Amino acid sequence: MTTDLDTTSIKSQYRALQQAATLLNNARRICILTGAGVSAESGIPTFRDKQTGLWEQYRAEDLANIDAFERHPEMVWSWYQWRRNLVKDKQPNPAHYALNDLQQWAKSHSKNLELITQNVDDLHEQAGSYATHLHGHLWKNKCSQCDAAYTDPIDYQQSELITCTLCNGNIRPDIVWFGEMLPQDAWQHAENSARNCDVFISIGTSSLVYPAAGLAQLAKNNGAKIIEVNLNPTQNPLIDVVLAGKAGEMTPQLIKLLQSNDD
Numbered sequence: 001m002t003t004d005l006d007t008t009s010i011k012s013q014y015r016a017l018q019q020a021a022t023l024l025n026n027a028r029r030i031c032i033l034t035g036a037g038v039s040a041e042s043g044i045p046t047f048r049d050k051q052t053g054l055w056e057q058y059r060a061e062d063l064a065n066i067d068a069f070e071r072h073p074e075m076v077w078s079w080y081q082w083r084r085n086l087v088k089d090k091q092p093n094p095a096h097y098a099l100n101d102l103q104q105w106a107k108s109h110s111k112n113l114e115l116i117t118q119n120v121d122d123l124h125e126q127a128g129s130y131a132t133h134l135h136g137h138l139w140k141n142k143c144s145q146c147d148a149a150y151t152d153p154i155d156y157q158q159s160e161l162i163t164c165t166l167c168n169g170n171i172r173p174d175i176v177w178f179g180e181m182l183p184q185d186a187w188q189h190a191e192n193s194a195r196n197c198d199v200f201i202s203i204g205t206s207s208l209v210y211p212a213a214g215l216a217q218l219a220k221n222n223g224a225k226i227i228e229v230n231l232n233p234t235q236n237p238l239i240d241v242v243l244a245g246k247a248g249e250m251t252p253q254l255i256k257l258l259q260s261n262d263d
């Protein structure tokens, strides 16, 4: 049975999708920022979700942290090994594929689309997209002391620390932690993309962690329209169009609407 309330919210959701599609049709440059919510439907918990099992008494922010690694390297390394086990068999979901379709759509309409992600998984790449990673890569490692890349294969079942063959420092995941700078090239690219876009889309991010959370403001300051896709919208007054719902449902609907406008 469909109630009046359901009908109203379906109508307003469709209106929002149409507004978003119009903005994208009129845009020449599009910048998309994704966060953990994009991978949630693949079965990867978001950062603000409470942790489960072995790690339920810890907050992710207290482990994804340079101070934590300096004080308790074994603990932080074994948390990342646990996360790698959690993520290793996960597959892209309809949101990742829809974003790849959106990249193809933009290309075929001579629009520039830049996909920037805060996620450290590689599900955008698995879905065929190219993404700029602001917070590093879960599957890469480096030395915490001399910074050299560590490329030997790693057994994700093993929680003991590994040491660098060059300087004996502890090997760590190549991820940006709280208290660390973002990779300069990736950040510069994200900043330029946000500053120069006509439409900025924020998908599945709580927009709490800076500097990434500041990209929407930068886009807005330069005249861009802002679209948000979020299961629990952030209520940020910057946003022009809110697509309230799952990324894996809203993003495919958006691309379908854009493609149907082409027919």
Ligand code: OAD
Pocket: 034, 035, 036, 037, 038, 040, 041, 046, 047, 048, 049, 060, 061, 064, 118, 119, 135, 176, 177, 178, 203, 204, 205, 206, 207, 208, 209, 229, 230, 231, 232, 233, 245, 246, 247, 248
């Ligand atoms: P958060 O965990 O802070 O936020 C996830 C967002 O996704 C929330 O706003 C949810 O409402 C939304 N969400 C959840 N499921 C969704 C779904 N199926 N569809 C759409 N939205 C959904 O994750 P991030 O904003 O990515 O940094 O966190 C930013 C950074 O903080 C992370 O990259 C990480 C973290 O600490 C580092 O590790 C440096």
